[in-house]
Amino acid sequence: MTDPAPDLVPVTLLTGFLGSGKTTVLNNLVRQPELADALVIINEFGEMALDHMLVAHSTENLVMEMSNGCVCCSIRHDLVKTLRDITWRYSRNGERWFKRILIETTGLADPAPIIHTLMTHPRIAPQYRLDGIVATVDMGTVMDTLDHHQEAIKQVAMADALLLTKSDLVAEERRGPLLHRLDAINPAAPRWEVRDGEIAAHQVLGLGLFDATGKTPDVARWLNEASYAVQSTHAHAHEHEHEHGQHHDENRHDDHIRAFCFTIEQPIAEDSLTNWLELLADFSGSNILRVKGIFNIEGTARPVVVHGVQHVFHPPVTLPAWPSEDQRSRVVFITRDVSRELKDFIERANHVLATGALS
Ligand SMILES: Nc1nc2c(ncn2[C@@H]2O[C@H](COP(=O)(O)OP(=O)(O)OP(=O)(O)O)[C@@H](O)[C@H]2O)c(=O)[nH]1
Helix, strand or coil, rough: CCCCCCCCCCEEEEEEEECCCHHHHHHHCCCHHHHEEEEEHHHHHCCCCCCHHCCCCHHHHHEEEEEECHHHHHHHHHHHHHHHHHHHHHHCCCCEEECCCEEECCCCCHHHHHHHHHHHHHCCCEEEEEEEEEEEEECCHHHHHHCHHHHHHHHHEEEEEEEEEEEHCCCCCHHHHHHHHHHHHHHCEEEEEEEECCCCHHHCCCCCCCCCCCCCCHHHHHHHHHCCCCCCCCEEEEECCCCCCCCCCCHHHHHHHHEEEECCCCCCCHHHHHHHHHHHHHHCCCCCEEEEEEEEEECCCCCCEEEEEEECCCCCEEECCCCCCCCCCEEEEEEEECCCHHHHHHCCCCCHHHHHHCC
């Protein structure tokens, strides 16, 4: 297990569908003192690179990436190159001056490949860590967007925080169904209503579990397992479902998203966690969108946290202390297209965690 590594540069990913207000938010964020030492990377797709003109950041602190070709491949390639080069390109007197990075992705991006690059690339992972995924959601168009665009659902499902933009354009009676729909996709992420990009930097920074100030990280917020209506039982799963009696169009993509939370009462063996991580890493499907867990390991006083995007996991991190009285192990899965096979797999993973037995 590793200790939280304050020397890794935190990276915040700002995602959200086309026109959902990312640049407006970014523009507001970069004026705040917390982001004075941030390097901003804007990834634009296609011919028209306009976003950077809208961002009121010193051009010294701004990197524009232009992508053509396949969104996912070119983003991955460009990002690796940019992140590799910026340490020397943006150093003063031989020292890197920026303390954090903010990446605005193109609205069509699936965030997963970008996150995988940050977490696994041999030249990138040792230098950077994902601080959080923030997704803007245009309240005016989100229903339609979610109906038609898988990427938008993935952006919402994977986010650590949702910024609900343009609420001024939404009639009061439309808000309920809209929030309900977001509940079904990502019940745990905190949501902030944002008018014309106005959001305090501290609400979108430090969403991960590392805290350079040495404070105990806010695991409760990170895991937010209360939103899954967890009742304490032994290794028991609770599925976050739509409310009964609700009728949805069967073909709606986001009806395929489910969130599960497991709680394990007894401390678990370290081997169980190792086996569990191996099992998940071997899982070949991409239908596990996000996994987060906090673990009480036998014989240790400090909790271990793990988080993964699809089958890629950050190395487990030992926190300085338990953040609250609750010292049970808890795991959250956000999944897509929950087939019988996927359910069986999650059950098996759960069993491995509770017992350590791989079969
Ligand atoms: N009414 C209203 N308009 C907003 C709000 N936030 C952003 N907008 C407008 O929405 C439009 C799109 O905002 P952008 O910030 O460019 O969106 P984006 O996600 O960066 O767009 P792409 O880069 O094209 O994906 C702009 O005209 C903004 O002025 C809001 O809270 N209310």
